[in-house]
Amino acid sequence: MKVYSGPMSFYGAKVLIAAIEKGLPIEVEFLGFDLRSPTPYGRHDEVDRINPKRQVPVLIDGPLELFDSTVIAEYFEDLVPSRPLWPATIRDRARARLLEMKIDEIWFPKILRLRDLRWTPDAAESAECRAVVRAFYEGLEETLGDRDFLVASFSNADIAAYLAQLFAAMLGEPMPAEFKALNAWRKRIEARPSVAKVCGDMLDHLAAARFPAPQFAA
Ligand SMILES: N[C@@H](CCC(=O)N[C@@H](CS)C(=O)NCC(=O)O)C(=O)O
Structure with a gap:
């Protein structure tokens, strides 16, 4: 299973955290991202082909191609119902x-x-x-x-x-x-651990780009 995301993507991070919570091994490919640009995301042929909105996250699981963080999270929920990410009732x-x-x-x-x-x-x-x-x-x-x-x-x-x-x-x-x-x-x-890993990676990206981390997460 492969996910295209961005190193600072809110919607992508939702999917990456959910995948870890579900124990789903995924390969992640980050698109180029320039924090200082008003259009920070670089283009990617696969993302543009699969998602007419040309946004991440995009998921490929064999012949199945999905976009939209919530649609992907619902797919994860069906794949691994034993580790629910929606409440019981x-x-x-x-x-x-x-x-x-x-x-x-x-x-x-x-x-x-x-x-x-x-x-x-x-x-x-x-x-x-x-x-x-x-x-x-x-x-x-x-x-x-x-x-x-x-x-x-x-x-x-x-x-x-x-x-x-x-x-x-x-x-x-x-x-x-x-x-x-x-x-x-x-x-x-x-x-x-899921949140610590995904958000830790985002904060590392911020640090590498020399952007100040939020006070509580420094
Ligand atoms: N509703 C979509 C929103 C996706 C979205 O806005 N993704 C942003 C990254 S966090 C993006 O790709 N922005 C680049 C663009 O819109 O060109 C979802 O839940 O996946």
Whole structure:
């Protein structure tokens, strides 16, 4: 099984963490990536052939070719149901899927926008983005309540949320200390070998590119 990703790809990292959690051996090929470019990803013929959106991650498993992190994660779930990455009950599974979709499609794009706005921190859109990131943290703290994980058991929603907050921290908006339950959750998630490995590799890439690591992950 082969995955095309990027060394700093949020969506690719979701897939790499899920593969390790599932015990699935995968070969990873990273596309060229220039952190300082507004269009950081280099082109790759296989990615462009398989994904009309020309985005990573892309997965090849023999004759099966997939794209989109969530579609790939669902394939992993069917391949290895004995190590579930969705909660047990139908309603909790629906809740976790909705939360993961919200992180992927609503929260993370706003967080990533901070990358483009970092040269204009005083612009109205920068303030709006920072307010959205704060609302993201507040929403997660409320969702978490007094549980160990965002929905019932460790799931793809925790993976997506962990990565989103890591990117927010990298882009200057780390999780505020006042969110006690959420900070404890963050430590719980980053202690998982899958998360430590994939995020450690990302932070190594940042260091090699001489980008400062987020304070809590230094
Ligand atoms: N919904 C897609 C989003 C994929 C995506 O946005 N990938 C980014 C990397 S994190 C990408 O390839 N960007 C390059 C581009 O859009 O040209 C998924 O979940 O896989």
